Amino acid sequence: MAYQKVAIVGAGITKFVRRAQETGKELAFQASKMALDSCGMTIDDIESVSLGTAPDAFDGVHMKGEYLSDGSGGWRKPYMRQFVGGGTGVFAPIHGWLHVASGMFDTCLVVCSEKMSSCYPHPQGAFKTIFDHTTEQALDPTLIWIFALEMNRFMSTYGITKEEIAQVSVKNKKNAMDHPAAQLPMEITVDDVMNSETLAWPVNRLDISPASDGAAAIVLASEHASKRITDKPVWIDGVGWNLDTAYWATRDLSYPRYVEKAARMAYDMAGVVEPKREIEIAEPYDPFDYKELHHMEGLQLADRGKAVEMLLDGVTQRDGDRPMCPSGGALGVGNPIAATGLMKVIEIFLQLRGEAGKRQVPGSPRCGLAQAWGDLMQVGTVVVLRR
Amino acid sequence: MGLTERINKTDKLSYYEGQIPIEYVYTYGLGLEKFFRAIKDQGKFLASTCKECGVTYLPARSFCERCLVKIEGTTAVPGTGTVYSYTTVHLNMDESPKKEPALVALIDMDGTDCRFLHYLTGVKADKVKVGMKVKPALKAKKDRKGHIEDIVGFQPS
Numbered sequence: 001m002a003y004q005k006v007a008i009v010g011a012g013i014t015k016f017v018r019r020a021q022e023t024g025k026e027l028a029f030q031a032s033k034m035a036l037d038s039c040g041m042t043i044d045d046i047e048s049v050s051l052g053t054a055p056d057a058f059d060g061v062h063m064k065g066e067y068l069s070d071g072s073g074g075w076r077k078p079y080m081r082q083f084v085g086g087g088t089g090v091f092a093p094i095h096g097w098l099h100v101a102s103g104m105f106d107t108c109l110v111v112c113s114e115k116m117s118s119c120y121p122h123p124q125g126a127f128k129t130i131f132d133h134t135t136e137q138a139l140d141p142t143l144i145w146i147f148a149l150e151m152n153r154f155m156s157t158y159g160i161t162k163e164e165i166a167q168v169s170v171k172n173k174k175n176a177m178d179h180p181a182a183q184l185p186m187e188i189t190v191d192d193v194m195n196s197e198t199l200a201w202p203v204n205r206l207d208i209s210p211a212s213d214g215a216a217a218i219v220l221a222s223e224h225a226s227k228r229i230t231d232k233p234v235w236i237d238g239v240g241w242n243l244d245t246a247y248w249a250t251r252d253l254s255y256p257r258y259v260e261k262a263a264r265m266a267y268d269m270a271g272v273v274e275p276k277r278e279i280e281i282a283e284p285y286d287p288f289d290y291k292e293l294h295h296m297e298g299l300q301l302a303d304r305g306k307a308v309e310m311l312l313d314g315v316t317q318r319d320g321d322r323p324m325c326p327s328g329g330a331l332g333v334g335n336p337i338a339a340t341g342l343m344k345v346i347e348i349f350l351q352l353r354g355e356a357g358k359r360q361v362p363g364s365p366r367c368g369l370a371q372a373w374g375d376l377m378q379v380g381t382v383v384v385l386r387r
Numbered sequence: 388m389g390l391t392e393r394i395n396k397t398d399k400l401s402y403y404e405g406q407i408p409i410e411y412v413y414t415y416g417l418g419l420e421k422f423f424r425a426i427k428d429q430g431k432f433l434a435s436t437c438k439e440c441g442v443t444y445l446p447a448r449s450f451c452e453r454c455l456v457k458i459e460g461t462t463a464v465p466g467t468g469t470v471y472s473y474t475t476v477h478l479n480m481d482e483s484p485k486k487e488p489a490l491v492a493l494i495d496m497d498g499t500d501c502r503f504l505h506y507l508t509g510v511k512a513d514k515v516k517v518g519m520k521v522k523p524a525l526k527a528k529k530d531r532k533g534h535i536e537d538i539v540g541f542q543p544s
C-alpha cells in the first residue's frame with residue numbers, strides 16, 4: 001500500500017449534557033486538551049487539524065469551522081472543517097487519516113464539537129432546512145418523519161416488531177451506565193420503551209437519542225512518529241465513505257446500501273474478507289434503536305433482516321460474542337451530532353487497548369469498527385481499527 | 388438527533404438571545420417549474436425520463452443525477468401509486484401535541500422510479516396498510532397556486 005500507516009495515539013471526551021455552560025469553543029478546547037494530555041503531547045507537536053462539526057444553524061454562526069478553530073488548536077495551522085451531518089464524527093477522522101496517510105503530515109489532531117442547545121426552542125427548526133424547500137418543507141416535516149417511515153418499512157419488510165427493536169434501547173442505555181461521559185444512562189425495560197410517548201408511530205420517546213452538547217478529540221500519528229508517543233498504537237487500517245441520492249424518499253429504506261458501499265471500501269483497504277468473523281466489536285451508529293440493526297446489516301455484520309436475531313440471542317450484549325455499542329451509543333451516551341461518531345471511534349480505540357474500564361469487553365479483541373450516518377440520512381462513514 | 392426535550396430552564400445559566408434576520412425566495416428551477424405549472428393549470432403530474440438509463444423521475448427533473456446528462460421533455464403519469472411506508476405523526480414542529488395525529492406516507496408513484504412524501508386523507512390510521520393503492524386529491528382549480536400544497540394528500544383508490 002502506498003499510504004503511511006496511521007495510528008490513533010490519544011483520545012479525550014467531555015461529558016455529554018443537554019445544555020452545557022461551556023461554549024462550543026470551550027467544549028472543543030476541553031476535548032483537545034484531554035486528547036493531547038492523554039499521550040503526553042502539546043499543540044506544538046501537532047502538524048494539522050481536522051475539525052468536525054454539524055450544521056452552522058445549530059449555532060447561528062455561518063462559519064462554524066473558523067468559529068471553533070481556536071478551541072480546536074487550529075491557530076496558524078493547516079486546518080480543515082468536515083461536515084456530513086450525523087456522519088461527521090467518523091468523516092473527520094477519515095480526513096485526519098488522509099492528512100497523515102498521504103505523507104503530508106506526521107501528526108493530526110481530530111476534534112469534533114457540537115453545541116445543539118443554543119437552538120431555541122429546539123434544534124428541530126434547524127433540521128427542517130435539510131428537507132427540499134419546494135417539495136417537502138411546506139408539509140412541515142420533522143426529522144422524526146423520516147425515521148418513522150424508515151423504521152416502519154424495516155419492520156414491514158422483515159416482520160420485526162417494536163418490542164424486539166426496543167431491546168436495542170434497553171441494552172445501550174444500560175451499557176451507558178458505565179460511561180463517565182453519558183447523558184442518558186438508565187436501566188429500563190421493553191415495557192418502558194413501549195409505554196413512552198408516541199412521537200410518530202412506530203417511534204416512541206425512548207426509541208431515540210437525546211439532543212446534546214459535547215466534544216471529543218483524538219490524536220493521529222504516522223508509524224514512525226507514533227513510536228515516540230506510545231507503545232500501544234491502534235491502527236486505522238481501513239476507511240470508507242459513500243453518499244446515496246439526496247432524494248431520500250426514493251431510496252430503499254429497508255437496507256442502507258450507502259453503508260454497505262462505505263464498509264466494503266474500508267474492508268477492502270483493511271484486508272477484511274469475512275466481516276462477520278473478523279470484526280469482533282463494533283459501534284454502529286444508533287441515534288434510533290432500529291438503526292443499530294439496520295446498520296449492522298449494511299455493515300455486513302448480519303444478514304438482511306437477521307440482526308434482530310443476534311440481538312435477541314444476546315450476541316450483541318457487551319459480554320456477548322459480537323458486542324455492539326458497548327459504549328452505550330448515541331442512545332445512552334448522548335448525541336451531540338458530530339461528537340457522537342468520534343465518541344464511537346474512541347470507544348473502539350479504548351476497547352482494543354484494553355482500557356475501557358468497566359465497559360471492557362471480554363476476549364481481548366484485535367479488530368473493530370466505528371460507523372456513522374447522516375446528511376439527509378444517506379451518507380455512510382466507516383473506519384476499521386486494529387491493534 | 389433526539390427531538391424530544393424543549394429547553395425551558397435557562398435560569399441557572401447566563402445567556403443572551405440572537406436571531407438570523409433572513410427570509411428566502413426560491414425559484415422552482417427548470418424541472419420543477421414545468422411540474423408545478425401542470426399541477427396548477429391541468430391537474431396533471433409530469434415526469435421526465437433519462438434517455439441514457441431509462442430512470443423516470445417525478446417530479447420532472449432537468450438532468451439525471453446518475454448519468455449526469457440533460458433530460459429533455461416530460462410525460463404525464465397518472466399520479467396514482469402504492470403506499471411504501473407510513474407513520475402517524477403526533478407532535479407539531481414545536482413539540483406541542485397535534486389535536487389529531489396526522490397520517491404521512493411515502494408513495495411509490497405509478498409509471499415512475501420515484502416516491503412522493505405526502506399526507507394520507509380520507510382514511511383512518513388503523514385501515515392504512517403498506518401496499519395500499521392510493522390516488523391524489525387536488526384542490527379545486529381556482530384554489531391551486533402551483534405549490535406542493537395544491538395536492539391535499541393521497542386517498543385510497
Ligand SMILES: [Zn+2]
Pocket residue numbers: 437438439440441442451452453454455
Ligand atoms: Zn440517467
